[in-house]
Amino acid sequence: MASEEKTKVVLLACGSFNPITNMHLRMFELARDHLEDTGRYKVVKGIVSPVGDPYVKKGLIKACHRVRMARLATENSDWITVDDWECQQIKWVPTANVLRHYHGELISNENIDDDVDKGKGRKRRKLEDNENAGQSSRINTNADTPQLKLLCGADVLESFGVPSLWKTDDIEEIVSHHGMVCITRSGCDPEKFINQSDLLYKHRENIHVVREWVTNDISATHVRRSLRRGQSVRYLLPDPVVNYIQENNLFSAESEQNNADVILAPFQR
């Protein structure tokens, strides 16, 4: 398939990134290889979107630090960027709404490009329901507007089964309008989970499960625990992130108690 015929994809990773680890970065590389190996996709961009402070997860440190660390971690990447739109919002933003926001941005970027290209006859235009923006109006989208896919670990996919954590309509919007790329994680069985859910099974073509063959149990929880114990976290995180944590004295026994008595934002709905 010629490269101009491939479907362009933007990968969006949502999470705490408390702190960002090498595994978070590796997720992007694994997802890009997997999609591009199919011969059908061209991954054009990766976005790291740290969750906002109003998510009130236990142990979450301030978004400004999490964003700064994510920026340091990605400074040498030519395709992974960090966007602080989500964590600038006053309230916690459900992931389906985050996807809607970036999908809207992709459409408006394409429309700007399209205006520039006007007269060259290079781009086909089509009218599409703007369901993703939650509006009944119809708007112009380009046939080659990139698809936006949620990039996550299998634990996030399996968290769809936690009672009252996700809204069913949001899960449906994510898997039907956008799609997911899900990286296997020890202790998870995403294929089984998809098979056992009628909703996920229906949209299984939109859920790309990527097997990480090198078992990699790096987690932000493990990193924070090591830091509390004064143990080294070098090589679990990019060096500039390790240095930033040391310079700013992040992740202590005290910070691990942040939001300890608060109910996680999705459960407050």
Ligand SMILES: Nc1ncnc2c1ncn2[C@@H]1O[C@H](COP(=O)(O)OP(=O)(O)OP(=O)(O)O)[C@@H](O)[C@H]1O
């Ligand atoms: N080792 C890993 N393998 C696969 N996916 C991972 C791994 N570590 C993190 N992820 C994924 O990265 C995304 C962001 O994760 P998050 O910031 O919550 O990191 P985490 O290590 O799971 O954090 P915590 O330990 O604090 O719960 C999630 O989709 C998560 O599933």
Ligand SMILES: O=C(O)c1ccc[n+]([C@@H]2O[C@H](COP(=O)([O-])O)[C@@H](O)[C@H]2O)c1
């Ligand atoms: O949209 C939802 O209903 C929803 C419910 C639970 C979690 N999320 C998102 O999933 C991500 C989970 O991050 P974490 O650190 O709790 O693994 C984070 O970006 C949350 O905003 C989203």
